[in-house]
Amino acid sequence: MKEYDLIVVGSGVGLTVLSSGLQRGLSCALIEDAKMGGTCLTRGCIPSKVLVYPADVIREADHAKKIGLSINFKHFDWQLISERMWSQIDESEGIEQSLSQAPNLKIFRGVGEFTGKYSLKVKLNETGEYSEEFKGKQIILASGGRSFIPPIEGLKQVDFVTSESFFGDKFPERPWKSLTIIGGGVIAAEFAHIFSAFGTNVTIVEMLPRLVPTEEPEVSKILEQSFSKHLSVFTNHKAIRVKQNGNLKELFIQNLETNEIKTIQSETLLIATGRRSNADVLRVENANIETTKTNWIKTDKFLQTNIRNIWAIGDATGKYQFRHKANYDAEIVVRNIFGKKEKTMVDYSAVPWAIFTYPQIAHVGLTEKEAIDQGNQIYTAVKTYSSVAKGFAMGLEDTDGLFKLIVDSDYHILGAHAIGPHAATLIQPIVYLMNAGFSCGNQEFKIANNLRKFTNACPEAGSFMPIYKSMVIHPSLNEVVGWALGNLQPVNIEHSHH
The missing domain is CATH 3.50.50.60 (FAD/NAD(P)-binding domain)
Structure with a gap:
């Protein structure tokens, strides 16, 4: 039975780990049954945004009448919009061509199944028959998920x-x-x-x-x-x-x-x-790989499954199914497989995301309910877009958007939420703040199993104090975030001056 140094299942974020293996001269195998590039490139976040942006412009044209402009929207060119979308999806062809020329790489086009702890076979797309079994010293499950189809009659x-x-x-x-x-x-x-x-x-x-x-x-x-x-x-x-x-x-x-x-x-x-796991398709039970109650692949804090040298990243784990989180997972696994230092643990305390609907939505960290349920004493601060000069200039009303901040009694940021124009942009600095202040020199900050990450850091690490001490450009939408602190109110904490 042929043995590879590294087997990667899935050509989305799995390519990050595969690239690291190929750069080190390892013998590698890649299993993929669909277009190269994974969900984000071929059927998710990238092509959908090519459709979202024209829709945004249409809605903005309609909104313009609130500020005294009548924009006559006549028609849209669906063919051009579609061509631009397909041009992104078709980048998968370039990825496949590049991979086909990579030395030390065997590509299996089909659905992979475990036959044992470290062995797999592939039902090949071209013939419908199974490949010969092969083994891997390290196996990366970047196998994603698929649409959940509810049991609706008919x-x-x-x-x-x-x-x-x-x-x-x-x-x-x-x-x-x-x-x-x-x-x-x-x-x-x-x-x-x-x-x-x-x-x-x-x-x-x-x-x-x-x-x-x-x-x-x-x-x-x-x-x-x-x-x-x-x-x-x-x-x-x-x-x-x-x-x-x-x-x-x-x-x-x-x-x-x-x-x-x-x-x-x-x-x-x-x-x-919603989404469901591909673990059933992979037949992970044949490798004794543990899954959650909803069949997503279980991993430890290093992203290793219960089977040594078998790892799961991205959507395959069911946690925070966003490409940026998958990229983060891949970096952690590359470090843990190929690095010489102590293994790195994942930290999902500040995972951001956006929903590119209208109005735009952005989110990082805990909701108010989650913060309370986890035993935190909290303050919240809410500011509407319309209450700042730029928001008024944009013709926004109270029902058009808001920013909400959730902090604990020590002013550490637990979560932030926004809906309205540029919500994803306004949330990003909060992500930086939530991750700021947790390193000393070149030593990477390690999170103890039962400690929140700011426990061993400087007092202002992860707090809103840098916002409080900073000037905010006026007039700009940044004031929605900066001025929210003036509305800080206790939720389940004794009222005190702040």
Whole structure:
């Protein structure tokens, strides 16, 4: 049985580790069943943003009337927009060509399955047959996830779209006339924004009481208010049955409070109800690799599975399914496999993300509820965009955006949340602050198992004090963040002067 020094499953962020192995002259194998480049490049964050930005411009043109401008939006060129999107996805071809010329690399195009602790075989795309078994000294599982398809009666009998098939054979030649989206999370919110801006009659059906439930309730409320101007939103409604009715899909939804049944007809049905693990496809049980209750691959604080020298990174672990977090994981694993120093632990206390809907949403750290549930005594500070000069100049109202900061009794930042123009940009400095002050000289700061990371650092590490002591450009949206501190209020802590 052939043995490789390094086997990588998945050509998204897994390529970072593969590149490190190839640079060291290791014999490597790569397993990939779809386009090279992974979810972000070929069916996720990059191509979707090529569609989001034109949608943003359409909404901004509509908003301009609030500041005295009448912008006559005449038409959009869907073909050009589509071509720009496909140009990004097609970069996968260049990646594949480059990899095909790499020495010491064997590429398996198909679905990998474990046959033992360190052995795999691949069901080859081209023939449908299995390759010979092979082994790996180090194995990286960068196997991602796939759309979760809920058990809705009749769903298997109708044609529907997922985020994978949308960036494949289901991509429309024109924006659909009508679209029903089942789900109210990140993917649903972005697709709802895109297609409603392009004139599609969009309906969102979410079983939970609010959209984007990982965000603060205030954020969800503003998003729903904005969406209600352009599309139909049904929260607290469960999709119970779907059937084909001529050229339309007919979806039956049930109000979870009143049990009332409604029907929605649309040209297209998009399933955006979350992600599921690919661990079942990998047959990880054959390698005795442990998984969580929801079947994501378990890792320790170094990103190693329970089987020595088998590692999992990115979406494969189910934690924070964003490309930047996957990049971080890959860097940690490269250091832990190839580095000579003590292993590096992961720290997910300041993982940021953005939802590129309209208005834009950004998030880092804990929500208010999570902070309290974890035993923190906290202050919160909220500032609306409209309350600063730049926000007023932009024609923003109280319901158009806000920034929220969550800090503990020592003023260490636990979380920050924003909704409104440039939310992702405003949140990023908070990410830097949350990670600031935890190193001494060239010594990397190590987090003890049961200590919060600022415990052994300087008192101001991870606090908002650098904001408090800094000048803020006036007038700019940065004042939404800087001036929020003036609104600091105790939540579950004895009121004191601050």
